[in-house]
Amino acid sequence: MADLPSDLVVAGVAPAADEAAAAKVEGRWRSSLGVIVPAVMVAFIFGVCFIWPLIGPVPSPTGGTILDSNLPAFSPGHFLGTDAVGNDEWSRLLYGGRSSLEIALAVQAIGIVVGGLIGAIAGYMGGWRDSTIMRLLDVLIAFPGLVLAVAIAQGLGPSKLNTIWALCFFSVPATARIARAATLRVREQTFMVAARLSGTSFPRMLVGHIAPNILPQLLTYALLGMGIIMILEGALSFVGLGVPPPAPSWGNMIAQGQSTLSAQPRFVFLPSAALFITVVSFNLLGEGLRSRWSGQ
Amino acid sequence: MSDAIRFRRLAAVAACLFLIAAVVSACGGSKSSSSATSSAAGSSSTSSASSTTASGTPKPGGSLTVLELGGYAGAWPTGLDPATNVNGAADQDQMNSIFGQLFQIAEGGKVVPDLAASATPSAGGKTWTITLQPNLKFSDGTTLDGAAVVSNWKRDFASPCTCKPTGLPPIKSITAPTATTVQIAFAGPDGAFQNQLLVANLNWIASPTAIKQMGEQAFKIKPVGAGPFTVDSDTLSNTLVLKKNPSYWQSGRPYLDTLTFKAVADDEAALETLKAGNAQAYDGMATPSLVSQYKASFTTTEQPATSPYDIQLNTAIPPFNNMNARLAIYYATDAALIDQKLFGNQFQVVQGFTAPGGLFYYPNVPGYPTYDLNKAKSLVKQIPGGLTVNFFTLGSPVNQNFMEALQQLWKQAGINTSIHLYSLAGLIQQFVSKKWQAALQTAGAWDPAAGVGLGFRFLSASPFSGVHDPKLDAMILGGQAAVDPTARDKIYQQAAQYIAKNADGPFLFPLASWNVAVHGVQGPGLTTVIPSVVVNTPPQWQSVSFTQ
């Protein structure tokens, strides 16, 4: 059976070994479903957060009026009620999702591009370049991200962009390691050796040979990491970074809401539930994709 | 369809269903607590929701755990030495328990003796003589006499600390004419000195012998005073365990054997901790939306607030060097609406820097520009370029909502506001830069001359003031200097009217806080009403007890 890179195992969810062990005829069809169902869920979440507010009757998440403050659920015009300053809770949930998803996507995209590049270079070149890059990555991994996050919050001020920088700190080194391991594996394959011997330049190698072979793993890893990045965004909101209110994100809604949990439990439960469903969907999708690709 | 796919879809569907169920149930609004019996040790709980004072015969003995808000009263990162505790004003509970106080504040706002018996001004208020109780001893056996007080006060004034006493006239001398008296002579009159003592670290007397013997480093962790309790163990900013002081000067006190202070993350966590039975009291609950939850299970007593929220305007630079802009803010601010919508009408809207709980309160200030949206709109139109404001404050959930509400209201008048919430360091930075425009702060105090009161926000010399007006300075300092309370009252009224006439900054309302105790616990300031001299009301811990 396929030799799975252990770093992927390190990264996230374990391989679904039953896939490989089961019947071959249904193999592709079954693993397709394992991808389609969560993909639909993810698409639905994106659709609700990004598209629905553009076409449906969703009020603005900020700029409510305190005349409408603290309306309970199922009030006319606010079916999930309003918060203390009159912002519609349903709208905050949708726009909050948009913020959280945007942040997670940006972080993972930067992780793939920057981390992938660094890892590929390290894995391909080897030698002192590899060692140096790995040591630099070690520095980043050993540096407590929390110090950086709080420092950014206090020094540069909390903002969506600063949150993305702080979270890239987690994603880039991790992705770089994956990319390096994957590149190491790919490097010794025959077609790679042939290309090297025929004098292909490094950038061409990268784009033409390395990238297509390591991208599937990077993408899968990125999908599996979406969940943890979204959860981390919430943790950053607890220590003062994250999206600054009044703009909502699921993370800052949970962090804000938990200080009045007993009075208004739904302000915590709603974003928590939304976050949970989203993270499950991404995890299922990532797992489905990985088991599908590893089956080839 | 194969097993693997089936179970995976099952997992996804089940998770969604479960969550939808949770969401729908959570949408039902706030959870009301069912059987709200407290589980405090040694108490027979009544199930009626009570916010009135608990009464009953004090039962000596027992161990009480009190929660303090982390980052504020629950933080003592620099230790508990009065001369170096940067957080002393917030840590009054802990400091009062260990050191006692020279004077303390009681019901009705009366200043009553504790370790000191009386304070007498003379020479037109330039000299004050404090007489101590006789035969006082620190818990280490050494004498608390005039000399000890003098050594403490000198140490306090010399210490490079934010806790150093401020707002006092220059000092000429501090002496101990007799064993039980202390005399302090100022270069100018200070009619408010006794009140100022209550908010200064001068109120806490440490044992000079202990400081010398233990060294300052060890002393700040396990200080020695003459208060009702002694320090048993201290984990900075987390847990402080105190034991009854057997040689406390008041016989029969304290009632409690052990008093433990624990830091808690926020008001919600405090509520849960009290409900779980892990503590019996909480001091300084300040989230109005949680009050009904607290009242349902515990004795929750509102402590009258003494510092109104105000909007400070920087009159030195644009846009608020323009009187029209300042007046526009006055006219656009509907304090009553915010009080109603955000705080359920619990607080008293004021027009000056004094509040119902403190001294020199007057509900109406003649000439105060009250809410008038039309006037606000027309003033904004007259400002060339419109009015755009950078508005900031200290970060907290309550402040967050407050700022957003003000942002909305000002928008109606055509004022564009961007809001920022900072940590304390960031806040200081804003003021120090001198480029700030408007800030939401609290002004005034129980005695306007004491602590973070009037001068802090309105004196030319203060780095945190937006006003530089020698006439106002004279009134503020005059109000402090005058010895006769009637004279002080008159001067402060003039000051409030002057501020209103110049539109230096509108006042809103003071936010009260609540002190909470489980049923079966009582004490002055805990289950009875005492005005707060700084922010929270510290109960008189020597008289707190379980009831029969």
Add this chain to the structure above:
Amino acid sequence: MSSSTAPLSAPLAARAGWWSRLAGSPTLRFIVRRLLLAIPVLFGVTFLSFVVMNSLPGDAAQELLGAQATPSEIHQLRAQLGLDKPFLTRYWDWLHGVITGHLGHSLSSGQSVGSILVSDLPVTFELVAFAFLFSLALAVPVALACARKPNGVADRLSMMFSMAGLSVAPYVLALVLVYVFAVKLNVLPAIGWVPPGQGLWQNIRHLILPAVSIGLGLLCFYTRLLRADLLEQMQGEDYVVTARAKGVRPWRVLTHHALRNSLFGLITVVALNLGTLLGFTVVIEDIFGIPGIGHELLQAIDNRDVPVIEGIVFVFAVIVVLANLAADVLYSILDPRIRYGRPTE
């Protein structure tokens, strides 16, 4: 001829004699080389945090003196605390102190950084150890049950719940646990910490909810990992086929051979995820009022207490570096086919 990175476990046969291989040069050389390389890493980490702290507005002198301080007072206190020296000098002083064994003193409380670490680290360590214990103690039996009957009822249920458990944020879980167990059921405390000296049972009671908050996610993760690896072994490895041919019961193979191999690999995973784990520990310590290293770090940042921050960052970096090194060494023991750092050209 290098293979890819090794699977989680390795054939039993290849592991025989790993002692002798360890004692031989390559691995030992590798360890020594990595330890030497760790030094610049530690240097880099501490320097980076110095830079970060230096770029923040305000400093300890300002924090201590507060709002009313005059510029001359601040200047005086800065000189007293040594904060007026140039940036590199201060870093060199600190470095020098570390080499000679002095981590300095807290700028806020004056306590020695060493004593702060000694009192705070065991607390966090106990919390994290509990979380690991909880997660491993449950992950092993559950994974065994799953691997015994793949796609059976136990397997499907566990996979479902572990997927859910993986997707819950630890801080949300903490809130729910406190609400259920402390507020409603009153069986566990909501906050606080009791040192083991003051009652072992109380100490454990106070750690249960925080440990579970962190540990549940770990539990789900390790269960899936272990299960997958066990299945992989049971279905693929030669030694399993041999054992069954010899009549050894599957259960015995599972528990006595496969499990041992998988656990070995699991430990490497544990080591590599230490960073994120410590990040969540900080939030959990904050929620539960536990006086550990995370709480201390947050406070120190607020107070601009640079010596304390440097001390904590240093210890943290040492732990992470050593853990990573251990993980890599274990990899090499598991699969000697992995090569280190030598390019093929």
